[in-house]
Amino acid sequence: MGPTGSGKSNFINQLTGRKENNSAHGLKSDTQGIREFTVNLSNNRLYVFVDTPGFDDTYRSDRDILHTIAEWLEKKYRNEVKLTGIIYTHRITDNRMSGSVCKNLDMFSRLCGDKAAERVRLVTTMWDKAKDKNLVESRVSQLETNFWKPLIDAGARHERFNNSSGSAWEIVRGLTGDGEAVLLQEELVDVERKLNETTAGKALYSQFQRLLHEQKETIKQLQEEAKAQKDPELVKQLEAEQRRLEAELQKTWDDMDKLKIPFFRRLALLFSKKPQSRKIELSLPGN
Incomplete structure (x- = not known):
């Protein structure tokens, strides 16, 4: 798992020998759904x-x-x-934790839970593209002691992927053994919750609430700016942008509505059976 363009597909390509698809390099998604790849090694081990x-x-x-x-x-x-293992990829070349990266990391931690954390490898990618070694080492320190700390405290480990088959397999071979259920699986199956009632579902609902607030503020600013402008062409552009944002605002409303938990159901969940795993709270901007 990981943000778009962080090297997920390339990591698997190095494991399977598949030719790389470069479409994700422009930060457009190369993976539309869940894809499984099977590798049968000569030692009768199936991955x-x-x-x-x-x-x-x-x-x-x-x-x-x-x-x-x-x-x-x-x-x-x-x-x-x-x-048996959960790999989260992160570009070491990123000079900041963008909103998109924070959102992916937050969702990842909430669907994993603490019991499966020992099966998590936080894998930094694109080391071959890093120019300033001192700078990227400081980024590693910040990730390990700040953004990733709750995951690492729960048992997750940081690994460096050097864009080679050998490097990928070294990471994977450290993840063999008995598997572990993630928090989302326990919530959906063991305690029979609906997706919007899970830790990950609730986190997504909160993200939509923040997005809704931001979209409303942006539309308000555009309206004020359009009123202050005397250039008809610029006003036209601002109004077009406002219509685009209003369409996004409606979509956010629709997504929120589908994730909303009715009041009496929320009350019932307080006294319902709880999963064995616990959620991992990260210290991220906006949380």
Whole structure:
């Protein structure tokens, strides 16, 4: 898992020997749905690698992405298949934690939970593109002691991917053994919650609330700016942008409505059965 363009598909390509598709390099999603790749090694060990779309997908909403991932996880868990490892990719070349990166990391931590954290590898990618080694080392320190700290405290480990087959396999071979259910699987199957009632579903609802507030503020600013302008062409452009944002605002409303939990159901959940795993809270901007 990881943001669009962070190297998820390339990591799997190095494991499977597939030729790389460069379409994700422009930060457009290359992975539209869940993709499974099977590798049968000569030592009779079978690996199944799973590529997932990021929560900043070019063509699909975050709610659709969560539904796709949840559906796959639930199906595997009901068939008694557990994950032996969960890899989260992060570009070491990123000079800041953008809103998109924070959103993906937040959703990742909330669907994993603390019990599966020891099966998590936080993998930094694109080391071959890093020019200032001192700068990227300081980024690693910031990730490990700040943004990733709750995950690492729960048992997750940071690994460096050097864009080679050997590097990818070294990371994967450290993840063999018995699998572990993630929090989202326990919530959907063991305690029979609906997706919008899970920790990840609630987090997505909160993200939509923040987005709704930002969109309303932007539309208000555009309206004030359009009134102050005397150039008809500029006013026309501002009004077009306002209409585009209003359409996005309606879509956010629709997504929120589908995730909303009725009051009496929220009350019932307070006294319902709880999953064994606990959520991991990250210290991220906007949380």
